[in-house]
Amino acid sequence: MKDSTAHLSHPTAVLAFILASYLMIAFDISVVITGLPEIQNSLGFSATGLSWVQNAYTLVSGGLLLLGSRTGDILGRRRMFIVGIALFTVASTAVGLAPSASWLIGARAxxxxxxxxxxxxxxxxxxxxxxxxERTRALAYYGAVAGAGVSVGLVLGGILxxxxxxRVGFFINVPIGIAMILGALHYLAETEMHPSHFxxxxxxxxxxxxxxxxxxxVRSATAGWSDSFTIVALTAGTLLLVFFVLNEWRAEQPIMPLHLFGNRERVGAYSARMLxxxxxxxxxxxxxxxxxxxxNYTPFKAGLAFLPMTVANFAAAFTIPRLTRQFxxxxxxxxxxxITLMGMAWISHLSADTHYLTGIALPMVVLGIGQGITMGPLTASGIVGVTKEDAGAASGLVNVAHQLGGSLGxxxxxxxxxxxxxxxxxxQQLLAHRIATSLAAGTVMLxxxxxxxxxxIVRPSNIFRIPGTK
Incomplete structure (x- = not known):
């Protein structure tokens, strides 16, 4: 049986569902961020424990992404698309209803x-x-959604x-999720299933x-690197990841085929994406x-403060198809x-006396342009040269780098x-100093x-080649 998704009669509808579903994921990463101070106060999180509102989500997502990519190959991508949306929608409802910190972390997971x-x-x-x-344009839109979804989530999260x-930022997913399931049943055709082992x-x-x-x-931040639990956790994590690599090397049907790392461009894209x-x-x-x-901004004002980045991100992302052809x-x-590096270096000079326009808004514009330009090409490099048989696994690796990079970073x-x-x-000065130091470390990552x-990825001989010449 042939892969029926390859020749659908509604390509615009298919692209719309793909982008809308990914927008839900990207939006959800950030809609919670402008509400973090309120979440901390209402549910009693500590300063370092607050990071688990994000990490519980990204770690579980990143850890299971490779298995999730295989389920689509084995059980059919439309079926798993619907299952994924349904689980995400139910979990969003649970997050919105969270009465305690532990409930919220569990629902985020x-x-x-x-x-x-x-x-x-x-x-x-x-x-x-x-x-x-068509794929270049679709990937550009996909990358735009990845960046713009985060930006829009910051603004809307602050407003809500x-x-x-x-909590309303999570309840929004419920009607959207239901509509997506109904639309997928009507417009998406099922793909060929490849019976296999998980x-x-x-x-x-x-x-x-x-x-x-x-x-x-994270524990080392409060307990120190010599703390016994810190050492045990780091040692166990390292050993488990070594076991994972050895398992993938020997597994008959691995969730992460190691031959995907045989391409330098893909390896570079995965590594750069994490950073x-x-x-x-x-x-x-x-x-x-x-x-x-x-x-001392309200959540609403803080959300609006991210608008310069949001607008710049949108504007830059939609130039990607033309810029890709040219450069x-x-x-x-x-x-x-x-460009993102320049914006991060600029904003890392924050202090308690920093003016919003010159010290925050303008660097955000630079950051937004950089993010809008980066995400599409980064995604394209992550799936370059893969066969249809490896499309699911390669897509999983792109998203693993995305989620785990965020968690580790x-x-x-x-x-x-x-x-x-x-x-x-x-x-206040100490908080500003600590944030500036963290942003400086982010600059080093970039x-x-x-x-x-x-x-x-970039071949040195082509860096300064004039566009249009061989």
Whole structure:
């Protein structure tokens, strides 16, 4: 039986469902961020424990993404697309109803299960339905959604938190999820199923390994690196991840085929994506706290403060198809990360006296342009040269790098935040100092990502080639 998604009569509808579902995921990462101070006050989170509102979601999602990508190949991508949306919608309702910190963290982890199924399925459906220039445009829109969804979530999350409650941002997913399920049943055709075995050992070891590793890093911020629980967590995480790699090497049908790492461009894209997402997620996490904790903005005003980045992100993302044809994917990717690096370096000079326009808004414009340019080419490089048989696994790896990069990066930056101290500053000045130090560490992450892109993706001989010449 042929893959029926390859020749659907409603390509616009298919693209709309793919983008809308991914928008739900990207939006959900950030809609909670502008509400974090309110969540901390209402549910009793500690300063470092607050990061688990994000990490519970991203760790479970990232750890199960590879297994989620295989479920689409084995059970059918339309079926798993619907299952992913249904789980995500139910979990969103549970988050909105959370009466305690532990409930919220558990519900966020359950959301991660839905995202782990949904995210790689959307990218695999995109790869199967579009080719050539159409795929370039579709990937540009996909990248735009990844960045713009986060930006829109920040703005809308602030508005909802101030006017109603942070909980409403999750209840929004309920009617959208129901509409998406009904639409998918009507417009999406089922793909060919490939009976196979699920690599449960790989899924379990990767999820537990990353969770232990991130827990150890976050715990070190308060307990120190010599703490016995910190050491045990870091050791267990490392051993589990080593076991995962060995398991994938020997498994008959691995969730992460190691031959996908045989392509330098894909390896560079996965590595750069992890660093890029770690830095940019850290940026929104800490900038929100700066705006509310140092500048005393309301959640509504803090959400609106991200508009310069949102607008710039949208504008830049929709130029990607034309810029890709003119400059090529690799040089565009390097340029996008470089621009993001400049914006991050600029905003890392925050202090308690920083003016919004010159010290925050203008750097946000630069960051928005960089993010809008980067995400599409970064996604394209992550699936370059893969066969249809590996489309699901490659899509899973792109999303794993996305989610786990955010978790690991945020854990590292939270540790930097907690260890940056000064005895000569008052409370607001100290908060600003710690946030600035964390953003400086994010700048270093982006710099390392740029080096990786140049080393593994951009061919030096082509860096300064004039567009249109051979």
């Amino acid at each position: 359950f959301q991660g299960v839905g995202a782990a199924i949904l995210a790689p399925t959307t990218l695999a459906l995109l790869s199967a339905n579009f080719e050539g220039d 938190t101030s006017w109603i409650s942070w 690599d449960l050992a790989g899924a379990t070891s990767s999820t537990l390994g990353m969770t232990a590793l991130v827990y150890g890093i 890029f997402l770690g830095a940019t997620l850290g940026f929104v996490f800490f900038t929100t706290q700066f705006l509310q904790g140092v500048n 090529g994917n690799s040089r565009l990717l390097a340029s996008g990360i470089f 945020l854990a590292i930056l939270v540790t930097v935040f907690a260890t940056a101290s000064s005895t000569t500053l008052d409370a 710099a390392i990502g740029l080096v990786i892109v140049f080393a593994l």
